[in-house]
Amino acid sequence: MLNLSMRLNPSGPLTGSLTLPGDKSISHRYAILASLAQGVSTIHNYSSGADCHSTLNALRALGIVITEQGLNVTVNGQGLDGWQAPATDLDCGNSGSAIRMLSGVLAAQPFSSRLIGDESLTGRPMGRVMDPLRQMGAVIEARDGRFPPLAIHGSALRPIDYTLPVASAQVKTCVLFAGMFAEGETVVREPVRSRDHTEIALREFGAQITTAKRVITLTGRPSLEARQLLVPADLSSAAFFLVAALLVPGSDLYLRGVGLNPTRSALLDFLLSAGASLEVVNLEQINGELIGDLHVRHAPIRGGVIEGEVAAALIDEIPVLAVLGAASEHGLTVRDAKELRVKETDRIQTVLDNLRRMGVHADEAPDGMHIPGGQKFHAAKFDSFGDHRIAMAFAIAALHADGPCEIEGAEAASVSFPSFYELLAQAGSTA
Numbered sequence: 001m002l003n004l005s006m007r008l009n010p011s012g013p014l015t016g017s018l019t020l021p022g023d024k025s026i027s028h029r030y031a032i033l034a035s036l037a038q039g040v041s042t043i044h045n046y047s048s049g050a051d052c053h054s055t056l057n058a059l060r061a062l063g064i065v066i067t068e069q070g071l072n073v074t075v076n077g078q079g080l081d082g083w084q085a086p087a088t089d090l091d092c093g094n095s096g097s098a099i100r101m102l103s104g105v106l107a108a109q110p111f112s113s114r115l116i117g118d119e120s121l122t123g124r125p126m127g128r129v130m131d132p133l134r135q136m137g138a139v140i141e142a143r144d145g146r147f148p149p150l151a152i153h154g155s156a157l158r159p160i161d162y163t164l165p166v167a168s169a170q171v172k173t174c175v176l177f178a179g180m181f182a183e184g185e186t187v188v189r190e191p192v193r194s195r196d197h198t199e200i201a202l203r204e205f206g207a208q209i210t211t212a213k214r215v216i217t218l219t220g221r222p223s224l225e226a227r228q229l230l231v232p233a234d235l236s237s238a239a240f241f242l243v244a245a246l247l248v249p250g251s252d253l254y255l256r257g258v259g260l261n262p263t264r265s266a267l268l269d270f271l272l273s274a275g276a277s278l279e280v281v282n283l284e285q286i287n288g289e290l291i292g293d294l295h296v297r298h299a300p301i302r303g304g305v306i307e308g309e310v311a312a313a314l315i316d317e318i319p320v321l322a323v324l325g326a327a328s329e330h331g332l333t334v335r336d337a338k339e340l341r342v343k344e345t346d347r348i349q350t351v352l353d354n355l356r357r358m359g360v361h362a363d364e365a366p367d368g369m370h371i372p373g374g375q376k377f378h379a380a381k382f383d384s385f386g387d388h389r390i391a392m393a394f395a396i397a398a399l400h401a402d403g404p405c406e407i408e409g410a411e412a413a414s415v416s417f418p419s420f421y422e423l424l425a426q427a428g429s430t431a
């Protein structure tokens with residue numbers, strides 16, 4: 001990847017109306033399920049991010065014909081047994097979702113495959129998916145026993161009754177995807193609720209799946225039917241614009257068609273509890289997912305504490321909330337978020353490193369951070385460390401700084417949000 005340094009200036013108000021790219025989590029799931037359905041599915045507003053294209057390219061290497069027209073993706077589903085042995089390694093790029101979700105399906109195929117990724121992905125833990133898959137009968141090898149590349153020798157799988165040891169929607173999805181290939185009922189128990197796009201999508205494609213008190217039960221060998229699907233705009237991408245509008249005086253911004261699934265919208269509850277001026281309008285349900293428009297205006301933010309279940313629900317938004325916290329009245333404390341350490345970067349370290357570059361004080365904890373409020377942001381040179389959410393979080397910090405800032409590795413944003421800087425400029429933010 002190029003290493004682009006980008007200059008960002010303090011900002012004028014963010015105004016107008018924006019439509020942000022499709023949700024990354026939902027895009028991965030729709031593409032994989034569409035490939036396993038019988039018939040042609042069209043996915044509208046598919047994520048433009050590199051991560052979701054890693055999934056499409058892996059599916060192509062597995063013999064699935066996929067065409068793209070702008071943001072609409074057409075997938076020629078071949079049914080549950082339609083994937084073919086790949087001639088090459090399957091490159092998941094930077095995407096933890098791609099490698100963990102695909103491995104669930106690959107474990108059950110009558111062929112072997114090898115999943116690889118970039119330097120960041122190659123350092124991320126895979127034991128969390130290997131353990132349950134092995135209990136189902138899968139044969140998987142990993143570098144040093146737990147890191148990519150993953151070599152998967154497909155085999156017949158048996159159903160499992162599995163309690164998730166970490167709050168992870170990727171692991172849940174991996175087990176449920178593998179469970180599609182096992183005769184009988186696969187059960188996943190979630191001590192802490194994680195995003196439920198997989199359950200909703202499986203139901204939408206026609207699988208038999210029930211959820212009661214955080215116990216999910218899927219009947220194996222579903223016959224999935226092709227669907228017309230619309231991916232809502234990604235709330236985790238919207239988070240950057242929400243924080244930008246809250247920070248910059250005079251901002252008054254609409255974000256259209258945003259995914260507001262209750263397992264993701266803890267972000268809105270947190271912002272509202274911290275004093276945000278935020279409204280949801282035009283709420284509707286499409287393909288089982290809630291979608292609405294967000295209206296956000298500049299407001300002073302009190303700050304708050306993110307801990308327990310809320311930490312799991314806000315895990316992707318914590319980098320940009322840390323920026324907001326430093327500018328808030330009382331600051332931000334984050335606990336119970338040690339999963340941040342095994343994301344695309346160790347996001348506790350990379351957030352604190354960049355905050356300190358601006359002269360912002362912050363304390364590190366093994367499972368979080370404490371950032372006192374009311375701090376000034378001094379012009380600084382940031383580093384994305386190759387992490388999309390770090391690049392975008394500090395592009396937002398730059399809007400509030402006392403002079404022009406630079407971001408090294410700004411292009412990392414394209415992993416989830418290639419048009420991020422363009423839309424930020426469109427909202428009137430780069431003076």
Ligand code: S3P
Nearest residue numbers: 025097167168169170171315316
């Ligand atoms: C995702 C789940 C989360 C999240 C990631 C996407 C998903 O990861 O951080 O960006 O699509 O299921 P974990 O499930 O590992 O917590």
